[in-house]
Amino acid sequence: MLYEKTSDKFSIIDLSIAAIILFIFLLIIGTHGSPTFWNSILSLTAFQGSNATDWINALGQLATAGAFIIAFSTFHLTKKNERQKLLLEESKLTIKRMEDALAKIDTANSNFENIEFVCVCLSNLATDLEAIYGDITDETYKAIVRMHWQNMHFNHLRIAFKNVNFNSVLRNLGVDYREAKNLTKHNTKTPPGINDEYKFYRRALQSSHVAPLLEKRYNDFQNLGHFITSFFDKDKTDDYMHGSMSWLVPEAGVPLVAALSNIYVSNTEKLFKSLASMNKNN
Template sequence: MLFEKGKKSKRNTLEGVVWYSTLSIICLFYIATGLVWLVDIFGDKIKLIEGMSVIAQLATAFAFLLALKQYIKNSTKERQTKLSDEAIAQVVKLNEVISDISVGADTNLENLNSCITKLANLAINFNAIFESLQEDIYKAIVRMHWQDMYFNKLSPALNNLSIEAILKKEAPDIDNIDFSIYETKEILEKSNTIEVFKDFVFIETLLESSNVKEYFSLEGKIESLDSFACYFLNNSNLNDHLFGLLSKVDIRAKAPLLAAAKPAAWALNKVGQEEP
């Protein structure tokens, strides 16, 4: 399956013990059988019935180990089922919050702050469950649901956040805001900016323009930005979530407005990498 990682050759510790024990029992079984045959051939005083009793005991132990293996398998399946169901339930909640994000002309900081905080909190719950899942078809299905949420719901919402709408609501004192927007677009048209980064460059250039910078700054205005960026926009942290795809996350392309708000360096750094 596309979203499922290859099965690991290394068994977990308990299964390894069971299999090695089973192999040992089989070997002992053949050894015991051979001894019984030797005793029978050479006429030792040991009775055949005693040898058969040993074999029966070994067979019982072998059957017990097989039953134990099946029990472990069933327990693992039950655990995986419960974890995957809860993980998918968390994805459903994520989708519900994303649906509440106001975009376009309705974009506003109050709504954005509320939704970003809720999404960051839900991400903590989801990741705790996701990391507890063993790598199998259940985790692959959860990964598929998460990717659907990410690319079909979250990404479009983040891309449709409007800096113009925020400025008109949060900084009504800015003179000729429409002219500043027009002027910034003209500058962008003349630049050689890569297409996927055009929205980010537009927002950043507009916020840095003298007419806007004096009255408004997006930095520090979005609550839980760092946590949200860490869980949803950190390429390193999303490696497992995005397995099976060639996508590489760049906050400037995925969420240009949030990128312009400048989250802390640690939120976007590779795992284990210190801030510069």
Template structure:
């Protein structure tokens, strides 16, 4: 894991030492057991007779060797499960922090660029932590639960918050635009977004795009370059390819124009929406 520093004071892995010990012990027990069973320890003398007790002892030696192997396998399994549980717990903690940040986002008529910048930066940092934890997990029921909890955070909290950001409210607070000009731009944008050839899921995007690119608005104000951590946020939360593993089990796909219209027209870089190397 990216944040997990290697233990430089332990040059020899304990797993390697344990494996060597298991191999040595297993080889010794199995060899001794086989020797007893086949009479090798008696020097192949024709007069030597293998008693029933000798046979039992030989089998017992082999069983003991197998017990060592099973004990080591169980030890490894327990270590993996313990690590998995610790990572899962911390991943859930990151999701709870995400939901807390999302709950503090100002949307609707209260939409504010300063609050949006702060929220996106915090969410980007949390996503970096979460992604590293998620990648470090083995695929099992715990990872499936964490995936389900991420989907809950995304579709029940984040998606709604991003969709409720009001570009008009931001323009009123950030730009010195005449009220009559703004009303005209809003009216024209609404008209174009409600055209019959526009799919319902894209209406908010078309409205936001037409509003911010209205000639009288664009010459006065532009969101391009004004949203902090835009590319990082888009890469973590709105890149369908990067979210493929987290969306496993769903038919839903992510389109930035649907889930975050304002961010879609704010000029995210191509790499933020493209496939990661």
């Protein structure tokens, strides 16, 4: 399967459990078992006086031990598989909740409050999924989760955020959209390779018409960094993206949120530097 990682590893834990069970079973036989069993074993190993009855007794006892081990291993594997299935279903349910949260993005009357609310919900769900997914050991189940996650990311998350009405966002912030749209220059260099939509958002959000209004609301955007990390950071998404040739770039996937997050981080650093400079002068 495209989304499935091949694994030739065997479970050392399962082998250890089987060995412990066999040891305990033999110990019980040795202390409370029938002397016939040990007499048969000694007779067989010495090859003296052994007969068909000795072989049958020894094999019967070993078969009993083997049946017990097989029964316990089957029970253990059944419980393990049941847990894996529960983790799979919970993972799929969590991804469905992500899609439900994305459906709450208001594209008709878009505003920063709504965007921040959805990002917080998605970040919390991403934390839940990370914990659940980390306990899934069955590679086939992991492949299924990857398919659902990639579908959510490319067919729901990206589309939902790109459908945000920026005109409405600025209008609700108190800025006339035409003023931001007409901006053509910016006092900082835009990183190369970033698409025009991200460039436009960053330029507009840092304009003299928008920046003063955003400065009053830094605390409202403090969770955007967590959202960007959860859904675009390579360390967080590399396993989810196995089997896909796509690269997750926030500036391309969620350009408005990426621009807002990058501005918030850069301005926060400037604020700390300013405070440090003031303290030094004092």
